[in-house]
Amino acid sequence: MNDLSNTPLAPAPAPVINRADYRPPAWLVPEIALDFALSLDATRVKSTLKVERNAAADGSATLRLNGDGLVAQEVLVDGQAHNDWRMEGGDLLIDLPGDAHEISVETVINPAANTQLSGLYASNGMLCTQCEAEGFRRIAFFPDRPDVLSVYSVRMAGDKSAFPVLLSNGNPVAAGEAADGTHLAEWHDPWPKPSYLFALVAGDLVATRDQFVTRSGRTVDLAIYVRAGDEARTGHAMRSLIASMKWDEEVYGREYDLDLFNIVAVADFNAGAMENKGLNIFNTRYILADPETATDADYDAIEGVVAHEYFHNWSGNRVTCRDWFQLSLKEGFTVLRDQQFSADMGSAPVKRIEDVRILRAAQFPEDSGPLAHPIRPDSYQEISNFYTATVYNKGAEVIRMMTVLAGLDRFRKGTDLYFERHDGEAATCEDFVKAIEDGAGLDLAQFRRWYAQAGTPRVDVSLVHEGETATLTLRQTVPPTPGQPEKLPMVIPLRTALFDRATGKHRGEELLVLTEAEQSWAFDGFAQAPVLSINRGFSAPVAIRSPSSNEDLVFLAEHDDDPFARYEAMQQLVVQHLVAAVEGQLSDAERDAGRRAIGDAIAAVLADPALDDLMRGELLILPGESYLAEQIPAVDPSRVHDEREALKGWLGTTLGAAWRDLHDRCSAVPYSLSAEARGARKLKTLALVFLAAADAGEAARRAKAQYDAADNMTDRQGALMVLCGLETPERATALADFHDRFAGNMLVIDKWFSLQAGSLHPHAIDHVKALAEHADFTLTNPNRVRALYITFAANAGAFHAADGEGYKLLADLILQLDPINGNVAARCVPPLGRWRKVEPGRAKLMREQLERIAAVPDLSRDVREQVTRSLE
Ligand code: PHE
Numbered sequence: 001m002n003d004l005s006n007t008p009l010a011p012a013p014a015p016v017i018n019r020a021d022y023r024p025p026a027w028l029v030p031e032i033a034l035d036f037a038l039s040l041d042a043t044r045v046k047s048t049l050k051v052e053r054n055a056a057a058d059g060s061a062t063l064r065l066n067g068d069g070l071v072a073q074e075v076l077v078d079g080q081a082h083n084d085w086r087m088e089g090g091d092l093l094i095d096l097p098g099d100a101h102e103i104s105v106e107t108v109i110n111p112a113a114n115t116q117l118s119g120l121y122a123s124n125g126m127l128c129t130q131c132e133a134e135g136f137r138r139i140a141f142f143p144d145r146p147d148v149l150s151v152y153s154v155r156m157a158g159d160k161s162a163f164p165v166l167l168s169n170g171n172p173v174a175a176g177e178a179a180d181g182t183h184l185a186e187w188h189d190p191w192p193k194p195s196y197l198f199a200l201v202a203g204d205l206v207a208t209r210d211q212f213v214t215r216s217g218r219t220v221d222l223a224i225y226v227r228a229g230d231e232a233r234t235g236h237a238m239r240s241l242i243a244s245m246k247w248d249e250e251v252y253g254r255e256y257d258l259d260l261f262n263i264v265a266v267a268d269f270n271a272g273a274m275e276n277k278g279l280n281i282f283n284t285r286y287i288l289a290d291p292e293t294a295t296d297a298d299y300d301a302i303e304g305v306v307a308h309e310y311f312h313n314w315s316g317n318r319v320t321c322r323d324w325f326q327l328s329l330k331e332g333f334t335v336l337r338d339q340q341f342s343a344d345m346g347s348a349p350v351k352r353i354e355d356v357r358i359l360r361a362a363q364f365p366e367d368s369g370p371l372a373h374p375i376r377p378d379s380y381q382e383i384s385n386f387y388t389a390t391v392y393n394k395g396a397e398v399i400r401m402m403t404v405l406a407g408l409d410r411f412r413k414g415t416d417l418y419f420e421r422h423d424g425e426a427a428t429c430e431d432f433v434k435a436i437e438d439g440a441g442l443d444l445a446q447f448r449r450w451y452a453q454a455g456t457p458r459v460d461v462s463l464v465h466e467g468e469t470a471t472l473t474l475r476q477t478v479p480p481t482p483g484q485p486e487k488l489p490m491v492i493p494l495r496t497a498l499f500d501r502a503t504g505k506h507r508g509e510e511l512l513v514l515t516e517a518e519q520s521w522a523f524d525g526f527a528q529a530p531v532l533s534i535n536r537g538f539s540a541p542v543a544i545r546s547p548s549s550n551e552d553l554v555f556l557a558e559h560d561d562d563p564f565a566r567y568e569a570m571q572q573l574v575v576q577h578l579v580a581a582v583e584g585q586l587s588d589a590e591r592d593a594g595r596r597a598i599g600d601a602i603a604a605v606l607a608d609p610a611l612d613d614l615m616r617g618e619l620l621i622l623p624g625e626s627y628l629a630e631q632i633p634a635v636d637p638s639r640v641h642d643e644r645e646a647l648k649g650w651l652g653t654t655l656g657a658a659w660r661d662l663h664d665r666c667s668a669v670p671y672s673l674s675a676e677a678r679g680a681r682k683l684k685t686l687a688l689v690f691l692a693a694a695d696a697g698e699a700a701r702r703a704k705a706q707y708d709a710a711d712n713m714t715d716r717q718g719a720l721m722v723l724c725g726l727e728t729p730e731r732a733t734a735l736a737d738f739h740d741r742f743a744g745n746m747l748v749i750d751k752w753f754s755l756q757a758g759s760l761h762p763h764a765i766d767h768v769k770a771l772a773e774h775a776d777f778t779l780t781n782p783n784r785v786r787a788l789y790i791t792f793a794a795n796a797g798a799f800h801a802a803d804g805e806g807y808k809l810l811a812d813l814i815l816q817l818d819p820i821n822g823n824v825a826a827r828c829v830p831p832l833g834r835w836r837k838v839e840p841g842r843a844k845l846m847r848e849q850l851e852r853i854a855a856v857p858d859l860s861r862d863v864r865e866q867v868t869r870s871l872e
Pocket residue numbers: 130132133270271272273274275308309312331387
């Protein structure tokens with residue numbers, strides 16, 4: 001019985017990295033030269049680093065160069081072959097005698113085998129890089145941390161026919177050709193940058209070009225590189241880029257700082273896009289658009305992401321992050337900037353509503369679940385898991401509150417000071433807060449808790465009217481989150497107005513800043529109890545619990561002059577009704593009364609001549625299932641789904657004539673990108689959605705007609721979406737037509753997958769299983785995986801099948817995908833982690849799948865961390 005020697009060792013758990021353990025780098029690398037001999041499956045990389053001991057750190061003689069899967073072929077120190085280097089894990093360690101040395105290391109990497117899409121990888125015959133957060137260490141040995149800033153010189157040589165275009169950061173400084181069919185290019189980036197901003201692209205690409213003249217009169221050459229055949233679909237991205245460059249000069253005083261700005265679009269990409277200095281790399285879905293293949297939502301997303309990446313040139317690149325715990329320093333701020341930009345380009349109220357809807361659908365559930373973390377996390381195992389809605393979207397909300405507290409002009413003084421103080425530095429969230437404090441003249445001492453405490457604060461409201469006085473009492477609670485059982489009160493700025501019932505008007509908005517656990521405000525001169533409009537514009541990312549009556553909500557939905565508050569009143573009217581319905585608290589009479597109140601409010605919105613159609617569309621969209629489910633403990637997701645569908649059906653029937661008129665009216669509006677035409681398209685499909693819940697036959701006929709008449713993707717996708725949810729013969733015909741029509745267009749075929757995976761069809765889960773076997777499905781393209789599985793996991797009706805089939809399907813995918821792409825696999829874990837929120841039967845089934853994943857020995861660090869946290 002001495003089998004002990006054969007017991008396999010449990011894999012060492014990945015170390016936990018703590019924010020509190022930050023130490024400045026022992027060695028700096030002021031310059032690096034990279035020399036690439038390019039090939040799809042064996043690229044030779046020679047890196048030469050000038051290293052200097054960091055006087056500001058406790059001097060270690062050992063230089064640590066991070067590596068991930070790299071094998072050093074040769075290590076030179078000051079030109080001499082050096083034999084004292086050693087490996088520790090993937091890292092290369094060298095003991096150095098002096099204060100400054102030159103280190104050269106050569107490695108060979110295989111981009112074609114890199115399915116993780118981190119580091120240098122191949123996509124459709126082209127080579128490209130993704131280095132954030134820790135991908136550079138898969139290319140070259142380097143202190144791969146954002147506080148080591150270097151000036152990069154890059155030389156690359158490769159076959160001219162395979163790689164006619166050779167790009168890197170900064171400016172091209174040399175090019176040449178050799179007799180053997182290879183050519184070379186040299187690039188130099190004058191701006192010191194961290195390794196995560198390095199980029200290289202080599203491939204057969206065509207450029208669309210334009211120019212931008214900066215406010216100081218410099219001409220910047222702009223280029224968007226895509227595969228041949230796609231160049232006709234780059235116009236919207238280019239216009240968005242130019243608009244962003246101008247906007248950042250006007251609104252934030254930020255001018256571009258190189259003579260050229262390149263964008264490359266790539267089909268295989270883990271995220272949306274990447275802000276590499278002077279060479280942004282984009283997922284094709286955020287570049288390519290024309291009316292036939294891209295929806296209005298796609299156009300908006302392109303505008304927003306192009307702007308986001310461009311804005312990073314200042315908020316991210318010129319001022320970067322000291323360490324990855326500070327990620328929200330660049331992401332929260334840059335999301336706020338892109339939101340402000342999009343608001344200025346289109347309808348600000350509609351943009352605000354959309355942003356809040358995303359926050360509630362994605363970030364609120366994260367903040368109330370096992371993966372909750374502050375916008376500045378305290379620890380992580382795999383940083384890729386922290387590119388979250390919390391760091392990005394809540395991060396933006398936190399900075400937006402500073403704009404509410406300071407006003408935009410003073411906030412701008414704060415950002416000016418921030419850029420002035422920290423240009424060229426790797427900064428912290430604290431640096432940002434301090435600069436806003438000093439520049440805008442705010443005291444943010446208590447406000448800083450927004451960076452430290454996780455969880456969505458909840459504000460309970462009571463409004464008592466006595467005599468002529470209305471007393472408003474607000475009580476805040478921040479729920480416990482993992483590792484944070486106790487919370488302190490937050491600073492919660494609430495834009496508030498009290499409406500006079502008689503006049504339908506208020507006396508001016510006030511900013512109430514809640515800082516205590518409980519606070520009261522008295523308002524005099526109200527003969528009648530006023531109607532409360534609070535958190536207008538969604539001035540704070542909190543959940544308001546207000547016992548508003550249906551009458552008050554209907555009043556606000558009609559009278560509120562704040563468009564967000566109007567939307568919110570409509571939402572609240574439906575949320576209160578559906579939550580009560582799901583919880584079984586409604587008598588038949590109450591159900592009827594609730595439905596009638598909602599129906600009347602919707603009829604009023606449909607008839608209101610003062611509304612534009614884009615805004616009308618927002619007011620008509622019912623709250624989503626995930627947001628509804630959030631309001632109900634131990635929820636049965638199928639009850640939420642059924643009640644919401646039942647309400648839709650009732651509204652479809654009761655307001656049938658109005659929906660038909662709306663569909664007719666909007667179908668007559670010709671295609672253009674004007675707000676009017678976009679509004680009409682939004683309403684057209686919305687009308688179908690309500691009709692489909694009431695009369696499938698008629699909806700199918702109308703949807704088929706809309707599909708056949710469509711001269712744009714918004715109408716076509718909308719019609720197909722409705723057909724996909726119906727058991728009707730038109731469904732299969734339209735799906736087949738769509739697939740034929742767009743065969744070969746990867747982005748549109750993604751839509752074909754998502755429409756089926758997200759459909760209301762009772763057999764959606766079987767459709768997903770069949771689609772996973774479809775010839776067009778592949779695990780190596782992240783867009784395709786997301787189109788099928790992330791969409792499916794968000795389709796509550798299908799994913800939460802009572803027998804647990806949906807959970808098993810997702811777990812199967814995670815296990816299959818993990819060895820191929822751990823990063824994308826880990827993004828599929830959170831839907832299973834919501835188990836604590838659902839009723840015990842499903843909770844058990846979800847946990848079982850998490851446990852099944854956890855039992856697999858060789859998980860990626862990404863999936864391991866997410867699964868472990870989800871089970872705790
Ligand atoms: N930094 C990118 C952005 O937000 C996102 C990203 C992160 C892309 C990690 C790739 C990898 O703009």
